[in-house]
Structures are given as structure tokens and as C-alpha cells.
Amino acid sequence: MVPTAQMTSEALSQKLADSGLRNTPQREIIYSILTKKRDHPTADEVFARVKAEMPTISLATVYNCLEALVQCNLVRQVNFERGPTRYCPNLHPHAHFHDETTGSTYDIDLPPGLLEQLKSQLPVGYQASDVEITFRGHAAS
Amino acid sequence: MVPTAQMTSEALSQKLADSGLRNTPQREIIYSILTKKRDHPTADEVFARVKAEMPTISLATVYNCLEALVQCNLVRQVNFERGPTRYCPNLHPHAHFHDETTGSTYDIDLPPGLLEQLKSQLPVGYQASDVEITFRGHAAS
């Protein structure tokens, strides 16, 4: 996989500014760590990597910087459901809609075969036993 | 939404037995609570509801029973990523493949427009700002 070209410091600053945030050495180095090795690291892993270059950084700052990068849409959280696990007795293949206003989670029926169709588009060698689809947004009252 | 017909105690026992598990009053009551009100409750919420009928039950048992029901495929975990959040600098719309053997997470490219197509299938009144697709399985070495 070809890594995406490194964003310039100025472009990073601009992206942060667009969200009312400043650029800082911590944010810059954390962003460069994420682009350097695209293995979806955890906050702790980022912490370990950044400490090698900036030994005084704190874990709280890593969390803060990652939040800033997510806020200005330079970084995605892969598992962004931070709350407790929820349980569903609906055995039909279905997706979930998470209403960010109310916190409620609703079942969403899917066209038959859609999950299998998605699985069939995986690259050769990828065997998925499960597919999870989660929508996040707002459901009209 | 029409709730699915309540499973008989015998059918529940059979499903549990298929996975080498026994039926117990705790497992039965927790399963009935999940089917009674299908609002994707958390373990804590299940705990609160079951205590009304079985005041001596413990939270650990609620977690244990939910795990048993998930194991025998009567219940789904909606947010089953229990580990730490992971971070991804890939801004293209894409899905993730989580290799359960190695714990690695890979980017999966999606056909253009697929996410929008999925969003457009939501019932009227549901406005999704985001869709997350996660495959779980095994990737060939």
C-alpha cells in the first residue's frame, strides 16, 4: 500500500484552524506518527511511539491531540463507540442506527443478501465471519 | 415493530445445550428481558431490570449470562469492540477488516458511492452523518 503523501505543516495548521484549533508540536508529531505507520494504533501505542521522539509528552496530551485531529477531520476513530456494549435479540441480519441526540439505538432492516454482497467484495484471502454496519446521526422525532 | 414471538423455555434450553451450556433461571430471565423491550440495553440496564424480578442476582452473573446468550447465538452484541479505540488517517471512504486471529485492523476500499447508497436506504426521518462498516474474520497470511 502506498502511503498518502505527507501533509505539509502549513496544511495541517490550516485544517486545525478551520476547526478553531492551533497547531502544536505535539499535534504535528502525532499526526506524522499516524501517517507513517498505518496500522490503526491505539492511543497507548501512539503514546509509546511519540515518546521516542518527544519523551516529555503525556498520555493525556496524546488523547487530547487525537481528539483534535478527529475534530478537524484528519483522523478517524475506528471503534468510536466508547460507551458500554449493548445487546440485541434480533437474529435477522440487520444494521444499527445510533441516534447521537438521544443515545438510542434502532434496528435497521437490510435488503436480503446485502451483507453477503459486501463480504463478497473483500479482497482475496479475507474471510469475514461477520459484518457490522452502524449508522450514526439523528432520527426525526 | 412487532416483537418476535417469545421462545419457549425448551427451545432456549436446546439452543444453550447446542453450545454445551445449561439453562438456568438467570439466563432465562435475562433473555426474556431482552426480548420484552428491544431497546438494546447495556449490561447495567439489564442488571437494573432483572433485579426487579430477581433481587439477589449479581452484575457478574448478568455479564456471564449475556456472554452465554451471545455464545449460543440468541443475542448479538451491538458494540462488540471492547478494546481501545484505534485511529486511522485514511480519509477516503473505506471499511475496516478486523483479523480476529492477529488483532490487526486493515483498510478495505469500498466501491464509490456505496456508503451514500446505504444511507439512502434508511427509513424516512433517519439522517445519518456517518456509516461504519466493520468486517470481522480471518485474513490469509
Added chain:
DNA sequence: GTGATAATTAGAATAATTCTAACAAAATAG
């Protein structure tokens, strides 16, 4: 420069989940 605002830091607090060890119930063997 000076005060206001934003960011970083260390450490404490929180909260979901898991673990441990003891007890109880159910199945199995003799």
C-alpha cells in the same frame, strides 16, 4: 508587555469489564 485564551502535563477519578475465590446447583460415576 499585559491580560485573556488555549494547550500541555501529572495525577486522580470514573466506569465498563474481567478476574478471583468461595459457595451452590446439577450432572455423572460408582
Added chain:
DNA sequence: CTATTTTGTTAGAATTATTCTAATTATCAC
């Protein structure tokens, strides 16, 4: 049957990811 083993429940402690707090530092606006 009765003993033994296995499975399940329980209370409470431990773990762990994340968030909060309060103090310090850096940047910005004037």
C-alpha cells in the same frame, strides 16, 4: 443413592481505557 466432578452464581477486588482536575506553559489580541 452418595460421592465426585463440573458448571454456574455471587461478592468484591482488580484491570484498563478514558476523562477530569488543577497547575503550569505557550500563544494570541490588544
